[in-house]
Amino acid sequence: MRQTAFAILALGAATAVLVSCGNNYNNNPIGGTPGANPATIKVHVFVSNPLFPNGNSTAPVLNVVDGQSDLLSPAVISVGATSSNPGLMVLFPNKRFTLVFSAANNSLTVVNNAHQSVAQTSGGTSASITLPGFSESIVVAPDNVTGFAAVPNATVTGQSPGVVDVLDLANDVISAAIPVPGARYLAQSHNGNRLLAFGSRPDTVTVLAPSSVGTSTDPRTDVQSALFDHPVWAAFSNDDSTAYILNCGAECGGTAASITLLDMNSNLPGPTIPIDAGTTGLLAGNILYVAGTKPGANTCAGSSPTTLATTCGEVSTVDLGLMTVTATATITDGYHNHIEMGANNRLFIGARTCTNIRAPSSGSTPGEIRGCLSILNTSTSTVVVPPLQGDVTGIQPINRRNVVYVIQNGELGIYDTTTDKLQTTQVDIIGQAVDVKEVD
Numbered sequence: 001m002r003q004t005a006f007a008i009l010a011l012g013a014a015t016a017v018l019v020s021c022g023n024n025y026n027n028n029p030i031g032g033t034p035g036a037n038p039a040t041i042k043v044h045v046f047v048s049n050p051l052f053p054n055g056n057s058t059a060p061v062l063n064v065v066d067g068q069s070d071l072l073s074p075a076v077i078s079v080g081a082t083s084s085n086p087g088l089m090v091l092f093p094n095k096r097f098t099l100v101f102s103a104a105n106n107s108l109t110v111v112n113n114a115h116q117s118v119a120q121t122s123g124g125t126s127a128s129i130t131l132p133g134f135s136e137s138i139v140v141a142p143d144n145v146t147g148f149a150a151v152p153n154a155t156v157t158g159q160s161p162g163v164v165d166v167l168d169l170a171n172d173v174i175s176a177a178i179p180v181p182g183a184r185y186l187a188q189s190h191n192g193n194r195l196l197a198f199g200s201r202p203d204t205v206t207v208l209a210p211s212s213v214g215t216s217t218d219p220r221t222d223v224q225s226a227l228f229d230h231p232v233w234a235a236f237s238n239d240d241s242t243a244y245i246l247n248c249g250a251e252c253g254g255t256a257a258s259i260t261l262l263d264m265n266s267n268l269p270g271p272t273i274p275i276d277a278g279t280t281g282l283l284a285g286n287i288l289y290v291a292g293t294k295p296g297a298n299t300c301a302g303s304s305p306t307t308l309a310t311t312c313g314e315v316s317t318v319d320l321g322l323m324t325v326t327a328t329a330t331i332t333d334g335y336h337n338h339i340e341m342g343a344n345n346r347l348f349i350g351a352r353t354c355t356n357i358r359a360p361s362s363g364s365t366p367g368e369i370r371g372c373l374s375i376l377n378t379s380t381s382t383v384v385v386p387p388l389q390g391d392v393t394g395i396q397p398i399n400r401r402n403v404v405y406v407i408q409n410g411e412l413g414i415y416d417t418t419t420d421k422l423q424t425t426q427v428d429i430i431g432q433a434v435d436v437k438e439v440d
Contacts, residue, residue, distance in 0.1 A: 035073055045064070046062045046065075047412060048434040048436075060080045062089075065412075070425045084104045137185045150162075159179050164186065166213055189264070203224055227272050230253065232246060241265060242262065247259070249277070279336050279337065280338070302330075305383070313374070333354050333355050343417045346377060350395055393433075393434050407435060
C-alpha cells in the first residue's frame with residue numbers, strides 16, 4: 001500500500017442556483033395513438049432518446065412513460081440546448097433531479113424530475129456541466145449536491161491522463177479534478193464517506209475521501225496489491241466496513257478473475273475468492289451475483305439452453321458468509337455492465353459487444369436468435385436468453401410490478417418476470433432508446 005503525492009487540481013466556481021424552466025412538450029399523441037395523460041402519471045420512467053422525430057429532422061429528448069400502465073406520454077423533455085446526444089442517466093438519491101450525459105459534447109444536463117424539464121440556473125441558462133472527456137461512470141453523493149465523474153482520458157500536466165472530477169451540483173461547475181491514472185469506474189459507499197476509483201493500473205485501487213477534497217490533505221490513498229488483477233467494480237457491505245472488489249482478470253488482459261475483500265478501516269486487502277469471470281455484480285444481502293465472460297475456447301459447451309455460440313459468459317452466485325461460489329450458470333458473452341434484480345427473483349444481466357446470432361431453422365434443427373441479454377432465475381439457477389439481438393444499454397425494474405424495462409439495440413422491451421418473456425403490451429419509442437430510469 002502506498003500514498004500518492006498530493007496533486008489536486010482545484011478549479012474555479014461560478015454561483016448559480018438550480019431552478020426549473022418551463023416544460024417543452026410535444027402534445028400530439030405519438031403515432032396518432034392515445035397515450036398516457038401527463039397530469040395523471042404517478043410512476044414516471046424516463047427514456048433517453050437522441051433521435052426523436054421533429055418535423056423533417058430529429059431532436060434529443062427524454063421520452064416519458066407511465067410505469068404503472070406501460071403507456072407513452074405525448075410529453076417529451078427537450079434537452080437539446082445542452083445535451084445533443086442524451087444517453088446515460090444518473091438519478092439523484094432524493095430523486096428530485098436526473099443527470100443526463102451526452103457523449104457528443106461530454107456534457108451533463110440537470111433535469112428536474114417533478115417539473116419534467118431541464119433545470120435552469122439563476123442567470124436563466126440551462127443547468128449543465130461540461131466534462132473534459134467521455135465518462136461511463138458517474139455517481140451522486142448522498143448529500144444530493146456533490147457528484148463524481150470518472151474521465152479516463154482527461155489531460156493531467158506531468159502525469160498520466162485520467163481524473164475523477166468533483167461536481168458541484170448546486171452551482172453547476174467542476175469544483176476539483178482529482179488525478180487518477182485512467183480513471184474509468186467508480187463505486188461509492190452507502191454513506192458517501194468513501195469512493196473507490198478503478199483506472200489503468202492493474203494492481204491498484206484508489207480510495208478517495210470526499211471530506212478531504214479542497215483541504216490540505218490528499219483525498220487519495222492508492223492501495224496496491226498483488227491480490228488485485230485489473231479491478232473494475234465493487235460493492236460495499238451494509239455497514240460500509242468492507243468493499244468487495246471485483247477483479248476482471250483474464251477478460252481484461254490479466255491472469256485470473258476474483259473477488260478481493262478490502263477493509264475500509266485499514267485499507268488492507270484480502271482474502272480473495274476465486275471466480276471464473278466478472279465485470280459487474282449485484283449484492284443482495286449476503287449473496288453477491290457476479291457476471292463476466294469466461295476466457296478460453298468453446299466456453300459454451302454444456303450450456304443450458306444450448307447455443308450455436310462458442311463464446312459464453314458466466315454468472316456466479318457467491319456466498320460471502322461461506323466465502324465460496326455456490327452456483328454458476330452460463331449466460332451470453334460480451335462485456336457485462338448492466339445487472340438488476342427484478343420481481344420473482346429474476347436477475348437481468350446485460351452486456352455490450354456480445355456474440356449476436358441469427359440462425360434460421362433447418363429441418364428438425366431449431367433456429368436461434370441471441371443477443372446480449374440474459375435472465376437468471378436465482379431460485380433455480382436457470383437462464384433464459386431472449387430471442388433478440390444487440391447490446392443492452394439500460395435495465396430498470398419497475399417497483400411493485402412484475403415487469404422490467406430493458407433497452408436493447410435501441411428499442412425498449414417490457415419483460416414479464418413471471419414468464420421471462422416480452423409482455424403483450426409494449427411501448428414503441430420512436431427514435432433510438434439509450435437508457436431508462438424510474439424517477440419516482
